[in-house]
Amino acid sequence: MANDNEIIDNIANKEYEFGFVTDIEMDVAPAGLNEDTIRYISAKKNEPEWLLEWRLKGLQSFGKQKLPEWQNFELPAIDFQKISYYAAPKSKKKYDSLDQVDPELLATFEKLGIPLNEQKALAGVAVDVVFDSVSVATTYKEKLKELGIIFCSFGEAVREHPELVKKYVGSVVPHSDNIFAALNAAAFSDGSFVYIPKGVRCPMELSTYFRINTENTGQFERTLIIADEGSYVSYLEGCTAPMRDENQLHAAVVELIALENAEIKYSTVQNWYPGDKDGKGGIYNFVTKRGICKGANSKISWTQVETGSAITWKYPSVILQGDNTTGEFYSVAVTKNKQIADTGTKMYHIGKNSRSRIISKGISAGQGQNSYRGLVQIGSKADDARNFTQCDSLLIGDRCGAHTFPYIESKNNTAMVEHEATTSKIGEDQIFYLNQRGIDSEKAVALIINGYAKEVLNQLPMEFAVEAQKLLSITLEGSVG
Amino acid sequence: MLIIKNLHAQVEGKQILKGLNLTVNAGEVHAIMGPNGAGKSSLASVLAGRENYEVTEGEVIFEGKDLLEMNPETRAREGVFLAFQYPIEIPGVSNINFLKTALGEIRAYRNLPALDAKEFLQLSREKQKLVEFDAKLVNRSLNEGFSGGEKKRNEIFQLAMLEPSLSILDETDSGLDIDALRIVSKGVNKLRSEKNAFIIITHYQRLLEYIVPDFVHVLYDGRIVKSGTKELALELEEKGYDWLKEKESATV
Numbered sequence: 001m002a003n004d005n006e007i008i009d010n011i012a013n014k015e016y017e018f019g020f021v022t023d024i025e026m027d028v029a030p031a032g033l034n035e036d037t038i039r040y041i042s043a044k045k046n047e048p049e050w051l052l053e054w055r056l057k058g059l060q061s062f063g064k065q066k067l068p069e070w071q072n073f074e075l076p077a078i079d080f081q082k083i084s085y086y087a088a089p090k091s092k093k094k095y096d097s098l099d100q101v102d103p104e105l106l107a108t109f110e111k112l113g114i115p116l117n118e119q120k121a122l123a124g125v126a127v128d129v130v131f132d133s134v135s136v137a138t139t140y141k142e143k144l145k146e147l148g149i150i151f152c153s154f155g156e157a158v159r160e161h162p163e164l165v166k167k168y169v170g171s172v173v174p175h176s177d178n179i180f181a182a183l184n185a186a187a188f189s190d191g192s193f194v195y196i197p198k199g200v201r202c203p204m205e206l207s208t209y210f211r212i213n214t215e216n217t218g219q220f221e222r223t224l225i226i227a228d229e230g231s232y233v234s235y236l237e238g239c240t241a242p243m244r245d246e247n248q249l250h251a252a253v254v255e256l257i258a259l260e261n262a263e264i265k266y267s268t269v270q271n272w273y274p275g276d277k278d279g280k281g282g283i284y285n286f287v288t289k290r291g292i293c294k295g296a297n298s299k300i301s302w303t304q305v306e307t308g309s310a311i312t313w314k315y316p317s318v319i320l321q322g323d324n325t326t327g328e329f330y331s332v333a334v335t336k337n338k339q340i341a342d343t344g345t346k347m348y349h350i351g352k353n354s355r356s357r358i359i360s361k362g363i364s365a366g367q368g369q370n371s372y373r374g375l376v377q378i379g380s381k382a383d384d385a386r387n388f389t390q391c392d393s394l395l396i397g398d399r400c401g402a403h404t405f406p407y408i409e410s411k412n413n414t415a416m417v418e419h420e421a422t423t424s425k426i427g428e429d430q431i432f433y434l435n436q437r438g439i440d441s442e443k444a445v446a447l448i449i450n451g452y453a454k455e456v457l458n459q460l461p462m463e464f465a466v467e468a469q470k471l472l473s474i475t476l477e478g479s480v481g
Numbered sequence: 482m483l484i485i486k487n488l489h490a491q492v493e494g495k496q497i498l499k500g501l502n503l504t505v506n507a508g509e510v511h512a513i514m515g516p517n518g519a520g521k522s523s524l525a526s527v528l529a530g531r532e533n534y535e536v537t538e539g540e541v542i543f544e545g546k547d548l549l550e551m552n553p554e555t556r557a558r559e560g561v562f563l564a565f566q567y568p569i570e571i572p573g574v575s576n577i578n579f580l581k582t583a584l585g586e587i588r589a590y591r592n593l594p595a596l597d598a599k600e601f602l603q604l605s606r607e608k609q610k611l612v613e614f615d616a617k618l619v620n621r622s623l624n625e626g627f628s629g630g631e632k633k634r635n636e637i638f639q640l641a642m643l644e645p646s647l648s649i650l651d652e653t654d655s656g657l658d659i660d661a662l663r664i665v666s667k668g669v670n671k672l673r674s675e676k677n678a679f680i681i682i683t684h685y686q687r688l689l690e691y692i693v694p695d696f697v698h699v700l701y702d703g704r705i706v707k708s709g710t711k712e713l714a715l716e717l718e719e720k721g722y723d724w725l726k727e728k729e730s731a732t733v
Binding site: 427428429430432433434435436437438439440441443447448450451452453454455 | 529530531532552553554556557558562563565568569571572573574578579580582583584586587590622623639643
C-alpha cells in the first residue's frame, strides 16, 4: 500500500516533462562580458547610440556591485565571463504568416503547446514568442494596431517607438538597481514591449512565451509595459525550457508603468528546468520585476505560479505613488527535490489611501526550500494606507522547509497593516479520506494542492488557470503504485 | 457480501482485534455496540484499509474477493464506504468537485461511462433532496467550517452519491442533535435496499430507534461476545456492558 513516503519519493523522482533541444542554426556571441560584448550586441541589433550608452552605464553599474549575501540560500558561484551574452536564430527575416517560419521552430512550439495557431488566436490570444533572444512571430498585431496598442519585441520598439522606450526604460528598475538588473541593462537580449493608449481597454490577453534554448546562453529579457491614462491590459508570461547539464542564468527585468486610472494585470507561469533530482543542471532564475502606480487610482496586480528553476529569486513589487492606488501580489511557489525559491513582494506605499494585498502560498516537497520574503513600507505621506498580507506554507513530507521573512516599515500612524501566516502539512488523514472515496493518492495530492492554491489560481485568466492547475498537478504528482 | 473470519489486528504494536468473526449479507443492517476501547472504530479502520492498522491474522472476504489485499481506494471502488467519525476538512476543494472526482474514479473502475456535467448535477440534486442536504453546502469547500452535524450529514450525502454496496457508519450519531439525528437516519433508511448492507457502529441505542437493525452485536475486547436482534440493544441500554464483561471474564 502506498504511504506518504512513497508518494514523496515518487514526487522527488518525477522527471521534468518538457526537456528537449531544438536543432536550429544559432548566431552566438563569444563568451564573456566586457565593453566589446556590449558593443557587439548593440551593433548586431542596429541600436541607436543612446541605447548603447545606456547599456554601457549598466555595465559600469554591474562592475561596481557585489553579489548579495542576505538571501536564504547559498548562492552558487557564477562565472559571468563564461556566459555567452547573445544568441539569435540566424534567419532574421520578418514573416507575414506562419507558413514562412522554420517548420522545426513551429514543431517546438507545437510540443510546448504554444498557442500560435489560428484557433488560439480566435480564442483571443495574441502571442509574441521570444525564442531565445529574438522575437520570431507576432500574431494579431494588426488588430491591436487598430486600437493603437503597441505589442512587439523590445528591439522593434526601439526602432519604431524610440521616444516611448527612451522615456520609460529604466524608470522603474534603474540600471544601477541591483547587480542582476545592471547585468540585464548591459546585456539584455530582447523582450516584449507593450503600450496601451489612453482610455483603451486591451480586448485580449497579451501573451509571451519565453524559452531558453542555446547551451550556455544566459537569457536577459527586458519587458516594458506602459498603460496610459484610463487604460487596461492583462499580460501573460509563461515558459518551459529543455534539459540541460550546465546551469543557466536567467536575469530578466520587467517594468510596469500604470498612469492615472490605468490597470495592469501581469500573470506568470514559470516552469523552467529545475535540475535533476539532485538539483544538478537547473536554471537560476534571478528576476527583477517592479511596477509603478504613477497616477491616481491606478492598479497593478502580479500573479505568479512558480514551479520550475533550480533557484527562483524574485520579488515582483509595486510602488504605490499615486493616491488611491492598488497593488496586489498573488503567488504560488512550489519547490521539490532540491529546488530553492526565495520569493515575495515589496509594496511601497507613497500615495494617500493606497492599498495593497499580498497572498502568498508556498508548497515544499522533497528537500525543497521555500522562503517568503516581503516588505510593506508605508511612507510618511501615505495617510490611511492599508495592507493585508496572508502568507501560507504547505509542507509535503518532513525533509523540506518553509521560511517566512515579512518586513513592515510604517512612518504613518494612520496606516493599517495586517499580516496572517499559517503553516500546514498535507495530512495522511486528508489523503486517506480521499482514498476512501475512491481517489488514489496521486490525485488526492493534486486535489489538495489545487484547493490550497485556489485563491491564487483564481486570479489567473481562465485559460491560463486551467494550464496552471494542470502544471501544479503534474509537478507534484508521482505515480503511486 | 462480507465475511470476517478470526480477524486479529494491531496498531502501534497494541493488539486491538483478537479474533473477530462477522458475516453480513446483502439487505442487512448490523449494529455494533460496545464500551469505549473495545475496538469498534478499529474494525471500521481495518475494513477501510487505514495505513497504521496491521492485520496479523484472519481474513476478510468482500463479495468473494480478499479485501485485505486491496489498497484503500480499490476497496472504495469495489463498494466499501466508511462514514467517518471525524470527517476531514480539505480547504479550497469544493464539495461538488470532490464528489465528481470520486464518482468519476469509481465509475471508471467499474467500466461505466463518465457522467456529463448535466447528468452529474441532476444526480446531485436528486440525492441532496433524498437525504435533505443543504444545497449551499454542496458548493462550499469540503467540510471546511462545517458544523459537526453538517459534516455528518455530508457523509450521508456522499454515501447517497457514491452508492456503495457496504456502508460502515462509524459513530455517525455522535455529536448530532435530535433533529440532525432524525434527518441522518431518514437518509439512511431511504438508502437501504435489498442490494446493499450497513454496519452501524454506535454507543447508544437511540440511533437504533430510527435505523432499525436486523442484528445487534456487542464488541468487547477485540471480539464479538454477543449477538442478537434489536432487543439486545434495549437490554444493553438498560443494563450497560458490565454484565457482559463479567460473563466474558468468567468464561476465560
